[in-house]
Amino acid sequence: MRNLSLKPQLNEPEGGVDKSAGKARRRVMPRYGEEEQRSQTACPLRKRARSGLTQLVNVIEGAKRRVHAGRQGMMSGQLRFQGLLICLLLVVSATGCESLLPKKQASAVPAWVLSTPADSREWFWGVGEGPDLDTAKRAALKDIAAKLRVSISGQLESQVTVANNKVDRQARTRISEEVQKTEFNNYVVEKTAQSASGFFVLAKVDRQAFIRDLKEKLGNLDASIQQATAGLDQKTPLERFVALRRLQPNLEKGTGYAQLLIGAEPGSDGAARLRNYESRQQQARQAAAGLVFQIQARPEDGDLAAAVAAYLNESGIRTLQSRTGGGNVLAIASSSRADEIYGSKLVKLKVALNVLDDHGRALASRDYEVSGSSTYDHRGARQSATQKLVDAMRKAGALASLGFNE
Numbered sequence: 001m002r003n004l005s006l007k008p009q010l011n012e013p014e015g016g017v018d019k020s021a022g023k024a025r026r027r028v029m030p031r032y033g034e035e036e037q038r039s040q041t042a043c044p045l046r047k048r049a050r051s052g053l054t055q056l057v058n059v060i061e062g063a064k065r066r067v068h069a070g071r072q073g074m075m076s077g078q079l080r081f082q083g084l085l086i087c088l089l090l091v092v093s094a095t096g097c098e099s100l101l102p103k104k105q106a107s108a109v110p111a112w113v114l115s116t117p118a119d120s121r122e123w124f125w126g127v128g129e130g131p132d133l134d135t136a137k138r139a140a141l142k143d144i145a146a147k148l149r150v151s152i153s154g155q156l157e158s159q160v161t162v163a164n165n166k167v168d169r170q171a172r173t174r175i176s177e178e179v180q181k182t183e184f185n186n187y188v189v190e191k192t193a194q195s196a197s198g199f200f201v202l203a204k205v206d207r208q209a210f211i212r213d214l215k216e217k218l219g220n221l222d223a224s225i226q227q228a229t230a231g232l233d234q235k236t237p238l239e240r241f242v243a244l245r246r247l248q249p250n251l252e253k254g255t256g257y258a259q260l261l262i263g264a265e266p267g268s269d270g271a272a273r274l275r276n277y278e279s280r281q282q283q284a285r286q287a288a289a290g291l292v293f294q295i296q297a298r299p300e301d302g303d304l305a306a307a308v309a310a311y312l313n314e315s316g317i318r319t320l321q322s323r324t325g326g327g328n329v330l331a332i333a334s335s336s337r338a339d340e341i342y343g344s345k346l347v348k349l350k351v352a353l354n355v356l357d358d359h360g361r362a363l364a365s366r367d368y369e370v371s372g373s374s375t376y377d378h379r380g381a382r383q384s385a386t387q388k389l390v391d392a393m394r395k396a397g398a399l400a401s402l403g404f405n406e
Contacts, residue, residue, distance in 0.1 A: 124210070148263045152259050187204065246399070335349070344375055347372050349386070
């Protein structure tokens, strides 16, 4: 009965009532199966309406999920940023707090560092600083040497004259070198203290022991110099020159020791010893100035003779070109061999230097063997070999280059 009551509502729009003219309206009953067909036709309409609503709801729900996911991403990024910001604030806060903590006070500098004890008759005093005790100790000893050097320079300054100005300036240079390499054996490390960068050291040197050591060294040098200069006036100019040139190393040492003695013990015999050594050095310079070597060489060895003469003049020894005997003679002889290898010109020289006194006696000799090369000609190769000869002589020294033992 419920189905029959619904039929007119569904079939009325479709013309389920007969509207023919002149006939009374009547209800037409559906045939068998027609109701099922119409119900099936109505079902898709209800399904489509439900699908559209579902899709709309799904769209809305999807939009909500995307919005929610976006908010979560934003929140996650904000959380990461906030985490970094919090870490930064913690670091800054820790740094600020650390700056508020009481700082460690540096140890006070000892009074003996600020005011080193004055030198006395018994002791030289010095202060040094270094990353370790050994370095600080060496610095303290250098401090003592520097003060001694200043004392020596001040005492020698008054001795400079126009005549010996050059000598004294060279002596002061040697003083500086001698003092800097002086080793103090009799020293004591008096005090030590920590510094900001390591250690302070207060050292003292036994002054009297240092003076005794200097005098002992000077005594040994004086004995050696006196023995070497015995009968110097009876020697030939060349023999005198050679003897004094051989004394040069000892004279320089004696000059340095004497000047150290002047600084360590003012008023002692250091000044007298210094004048003695300088007098010997003056004799050596005069012997060199009065000595003349006559260079003898073949015409083809003229280039070698000129190069050797230039080096000797540079060393303070005068030379003359001569082909005759007499006087002090430096005889130069050579042999050469020319080759060519892979386009390069080669020259090998064998050079012999012989020194003769004014009586013709051989005093010294020395042989050299040098080679030179050139890409142009053998003449350039010979010039290269000649330059190597001069370099070898300069390396040996003026006397040793001629065959004398220094």
